[in-house]
Amino acid sequence: MKKYLIILLSVFCVFSFAKETRITIRAKAKDAKFIGSSLGGAYVIVRNKINNTILAEGKTSGSTGNTDLIMKAPKHRDSSIVDDATGKFLATVNIDEPTFVSIEVFSPFNHKQAQAKVSTEIWLIPGKDILGDGIILEIPGFIIDILKPRTHQYIGLSSISGKPFQIEANIVMMCGCVIDKGGVWDSDKFETKALVNKDGKRVSEINLSLVSTNLFEGNTSISAPGNYEIIVYAFDPKTGNTGVDKINYVVY
Structure with missing residues (x-):
């Protein structure tokens, strides 16, 4: 006890x-x-x-x-x-x-x-x-979501040959705050690019431009089938903020 x-x-x-x-x-x-x-x-x-x-x-x-x-x-x-x-x-x-x-x-x-x-x-x-x-x-950073093309999308070469191939990404600050032209978070002050790899080798780099709030687009051309990877990044040279998203797709 x-x-x-x-x-x-x-x-x-x-x-x-x-x-x-x-x-x-x-x-x-x-x-x-x-x-x-x-x-x-x-x-x-x-x-x-x-x-x-x-x-x-x-x-x-x-x-x-x-x-x-x-x-x-x-x-x-x-x-x-x-x-x-x-x-x-x-x-x-x-x-x-x-x-x-x-x-x-x-x-x-x-x-x-x-x-x-x-x-x-x-x-x-x-x-x-x-x-x-x-x-x-x-x-730190940016939130990036690649919208076009879609992850592991299969695309017939005949449907895109000789046409602009669109890359589209949504980019926001890490709080979800909007990026706009001339806004508090000004799209013109950020570097936004898409890097395109085919079968593990770099084939192109595309500048992405703001088309509406948070939405960035760019075009490239695809002339051969293969396994493709797109890397989209945003970089703010003033603050050092960076963000990346990657997707893979197949052209047959």
């Missing part, structure tokens, strides 16, 4: 000293806004660094934030770049002593070909919440 009382007392002591500690965690696209519900969220994992135990996990939700506040307003030491609706994950952990944790963010969660993992490490102090702007992790 004495043994059980000691165990119960130990458990009681652990829970009595443990304090609920809240941490606001946000994922922000590099040179853009926050990742929230409209893009399916960013996945967040908070781990104890000593034993790798997961203390909290979940997805960010909310809006991408206020464009003027994030992208245009002057910044100073105490300025905030979020409002009440801005996307976040509120992690709640129970700890009884200062705990060194890692915070991992996987984003965009629903676009695996563009997904990046970004992490940081921080001490959490029992009962000392980290709220407001919270901990912001920056996600």
Whole structure:
């Protein structure tokens, strides 16, 4: 009986000293806004660094934030770049002593070909919440989806010989923010190209141009059957943001 009382007392002591500690965690696209519900969220994992135990996990939700506040307003030491609706994950952990944790963010969660993992490490102090702007992790890149041709599409040479062969891709910032001519994210400032390989060898490079919001197109010509690969990339020389998508198709 004495043994059980000691165990119960130990458990009681652990829970009595443990304090609920809240941490606001946000994922922000590099040179853009926050990742929230409209893009399916960013996945967040908070781990104890000593034993790798997961203390909290979940997805960010909310809006991408206020464009003027994030992208245009002057910044100073105490300025905030979020409002009440801005996307976040509120992690709640129970700890009884200062705990060194890692915070991992996987984003965009629903676009695996563009997904990046970004992490940081921080001490959490029992009962000392980290709220407001919270901990912001920056996600670099672009999300690119090749729309034409389709993955592993079989195309008869007779149907395309002597005609422009269209390549089409949708390109957005990592928060889903739109790319447009003359917009906040100006298509004219990005380099967008398609690299075409046939049977493992480069056969052409095509500049892609914006035809409508987020939609880029270019044309090439195909004169021989084979196994083809298209690599579409976007590059921002000012920020270093990059993004890539690849597909394969067959011409017979």
